[in-house]
Amino acid sequence: MQERTSSVDSYALQRAPAETQRLQVQAQMLKPVTQRLFEQAGIGPGMRVLELGSGAGDVALLLAERVGPQGEVIGVEIDADIIETARKRVREAGFTNVSFVNADIANLPLEGEFDAIVGRLIFIHLPSPASTLHRLSMMVRPGGIVAFQEYDMAHFTTTAVHPPNTLAGQMFTWIGEAFRRVGLPLRMGLELYQVFLDAGLPAPQMLGEAMIITGTDPIGCRLGAETTRSLLPLILKFGLATAEDVEIDTLAERLRQEAVNQGLVMRGPDVISAWTRLPNE
Template identity: 45%
Template sequence: MQKVLPDHRRPNGIGPGSYDEASYALGYSKHELRRLALQAAFIRDLTEDFLRRAGLARGMQVLDLGCGVGDVSLIAGQIVGPSGAVLGVDRSREAIEIAEKRAVEGGQCHWVRFDVAKLEDFNPDRKFDAIIGRLIMMYLPDPGATLRRLADRLRPGGIVAFQEMAMPSVRSVPDGLEFRRCRRWILETFERGGFEVDMGPKLHTTFLEAGLPAPQMIAAGRVEGGPQSFVYDYVAETLRSLLPFMERLGIASAEEVQLDTLADRLRAEATENSACIMPPPLVGAWTRLDVPLNEER
């Protein structure tokens, strides 16, 4: 499933199949790290339900890939408790520092720990009961190969569980001009950056490409409306993080987006139209590995 952009569509500094600070569309700014925390609160219950369905339980040893500021790691930490352990890994040192502070503040620092590592280089020296992640596969040049390599670190009966977006499914009913422009900007930026915007539905194929048993899957999402909804700020803050990348790609300028009033414009449009806003649903896939992959062949 490796995605390589033609040369004429690659922004400067982004090579074929790369996944680095230059090619992570949302960037690593302090603002983006705050946005991640806001996003996590918005979808926390969807992820907790998914992890419990996947089989996470007290006492498990869990590896969280692409943990960011630690949201999924901390949810997993609450599920496995002090008798278990969670290791979250991410390439951003700034994100890991925030995650570590949050673990201390939440009283989980003794069993939820973090490490700075690039997934393509990460080779843990111990086994886990579960490997999990949220919104990380869409950024990997070959997610199937990454899963296959790291699944070797699972104990027999270990769980593989990932949750990704179906971004093209985002919609407003009825549609509105402001919302339609935001949808186009976001999707086009991710697509032209070489990232998989429809990773959620592709998790089934990805698991099979990794040599894993066919996963169970579920989709869940928020449905928003009315003037008090957080969804307008969610869209606006996503575009704020995307803007530097959007401008590099020539998709839209700061003058066109007008970030300072965007959330209010979206709110006014939706309220006037009595619109229902449906952010991208989260698709979760999970499976159990009865025997290690290297023993199956």
């Protein structure tokens, strides 16, 4: 796998309130598959877990419930604004076993061992995923868990919509092409296998699950539209569409209406899970 040379904070989507909202909508879609990853990986009560790229705190909230009051979750997030949202949500949920560190994961000011290190949709934004994972896995105790999830978006511009639909097809093309133009790997999910090996970890177990969106699923239509909103500056910059083409403020509703009227089935990005355990010394 070829490592990228961009800066560590190479986040392609906007760091703005609208992006914070999009992350929470996305989290609703991903919650079941992330819960399955944690269950299969063996994350449970009493564990001390390090989470990379906490965003608005959704994964940390799932972990907090899973490790229980005797466990601990430490989330790392580079965006100072969104981490305040995460802290507020944790307080409102009543969890006392979660804390967040506002830091670049390239220079973590943390000490001690963790029972697990996890992350969701973080490696796609890092210039050197394998090098980062190798370094951070040193913080995991022998026999500990490494578990990550990433998207595989290779089908976006070809088979994402059935039957074919112009609006939905355009939206998926805008999203996929915007990521491609900034050099982010559309197949990061499938690259997880090599990332683990290059990091010096045992070969991971892997599972792929498709995100299926229909007209009866307003969250899915909203997520597509909000992802387009966050990528809109790139879509306009690269000339993929005009603001008039996108009509961002009505995109979610137009997409939902067409999905209902035409019985559309839309395949969002596949979610690829990978997990392994470090050898016992």
